[in-house]
Amino acid sequence: MKPLDQFKRTPLRRYDKAPPPPPEEKRTLEPAIRKRYFGVPSFERMHAGRWLGGAICAAMLLTLCNASAPMGDVPTVQQRFTQWAVIQNEKTVQRLPGPTPEPDSALAAAASFNPDQEKLEVKQEAKQETLTAQAETRQETTQTQTTADTSTGFKHYEPGQLHYESDNIAVSIEQKTKDSMTYFVCDIQLSSADQFRTAFAGDDFKSGIYEAVSDIAGRYNPVLAINADFCRYHRDGVIIRNGEVLRRQNIQKHHLLIVDKDGNLSAQTDRSGKQGLVANKLEQAQTWQTFEFGPVLVEDGKAATLPSSFYVNCHDGYYEPRTAIGQIGPLHYIVIVVDGRREGYSTGASIPQLQQLFLDEGAEFAFNLDGGGSTTLYFRGEVINMPSGGKERSVSDIIMFTN
Known part of the structure; x- marks a missing residue:
């Protein structure tokens, strides 16, 4: 049986890039050898990356344009907001029995709604009902009300009154x-x-x-x-x-x-x-x-x-x-x-x-x-x-x- 130290893990070698040269030889290598070990120079790598990124972006933009509608048919922000408002109105407004209002008329009614005006109309309607009731009461009591003689002030009633x-x-x-x-x-x-x-x-x-x-x-x-x-x-x-x-x-x-x-x-x-x-x-x-x-x-x-x-x-x-x-x-x-x-x-x-x-x-x-x-x-x-x-x-x- 092998001793335990024979089973020690061997460090993994990394092959993603060339191993660095010995320090003493780095200054003496020729450009060809440096290119072999390090690829293209750093400034060349930078320009190449810029061109490659631009090409990729251009290709993606062309793909999106071909897949979508022409630019002239894209709705504006105002048009999209109007469409959204119509959809929300159709979802939230409960239709009452009777003739169904058109969406435009419903939106116009909602836009013209004034709570203060509604309260005023309710008060006026209640006041009118009160006045009507008082008038009916007065009309009923006139059957028993007197007719005053203007010369004497005494009470006088007509036959059948x-x-x-x-x-x-x-x-x-x-x-x-x-x-x-x-x-x-x-x-x-x-x-x-x-x-x-x-x-x-x-x-x-x-x-x-x-x-x-x-x-x-x-x-x-x-x-x-x-x-x-x-x-x-x-x-x-x-x-x-x-x-x-x-x-x-x-x-x-x-x-x-x-x-x-x-x-x-x-x-x-x-x-x-x-x-x-x-x-x-x-x-x-x-x-x-x-x-x-x-x-x-x-x-x-x-x-x-x-x-x-x-x-x-x-x-x-x-x-x-x-x-x-x-x-x-x-x-x-x-x-x-x-x-x-x-x-x-x-x-x-x-x-x-x-x-x-x-x-x-x-x-x-x-x-x-x-x-x-x-x-x-x-x-x-x-x-x-x-x-x-x-x-x-x-x-x-x-x-x-x-x-």
Whole structure:
């Protein structure tokens, strides 16, 4: 076995160039020998490399020119950018249903887009819609708005101007003048006794506050509303509202208006019964409403006998604003509101005059309610009569006919 040193690697010889001559012989070699060992001189090699590189570049350029289109057909930078923009527009613009726009028109629309202009157009469109809605509202409310007499400033309504009708209710109001009084005759037809409703100031019988008729009615949106009997002013009486018994004390100085479960009106004038007995009987009969005031004006289609001494002055010649309610037939009611205490417009009505107005309108039953400064007639969002105090009096309760 050979020793390990015999396996030492022999350095590889490089044959890529001639081995350098011995140093001592380098200066004595002839040019021919130097050319043999080192090739051409360095300056000759430099010029030869330049010429060879130029030839290679020229050949490559000719090859590219032959393989491509003529120079005259090469698109400019602007043309290539335009082509790119068209391609990007076709990729990014989503086509909406309807006629397909041409690419040029789509580009023109995109180029002319102005966000500020669009916001302005949206605002103008919204403003126009608001103005249109307001105009429609004004047009609707003109059905109930007044026509002022320029000479007096008093309210005046044309026949047929105050009218409302739906599937559940029909209300027709006519303003009339007789002698020295101006009054409103309201013809009301309902489809259910539940539409004959009442409400309190503060929405509660025990709230202890008073409000204008329009403020109370504004929370319930009835078709028509009037002041009721000012029940909170009295500390006694039988009070039943919307089927609920709120007070049971019997009282002799008033007449009692009764609205039964079917919406029929009647009255109790003899108040000599025992305390609580009247309220108990009415509760058992499922009475819907009661009102403490009076007097009774009409019964069975005839003039009722007016009391000589009563809570209200019933003598002829005593004129006041009046509010009264009557019935013509089943769920068919009549409300008469007389303005008063306004010289040149209306002095008011006496109780005998008010009685005669109901007889003239064909009422089968009629009952006087609170009047004077409380007299208020509310129709479709506004007070249409002229309260005697120049503004509405705050009251405790109202009667309303709902839709």
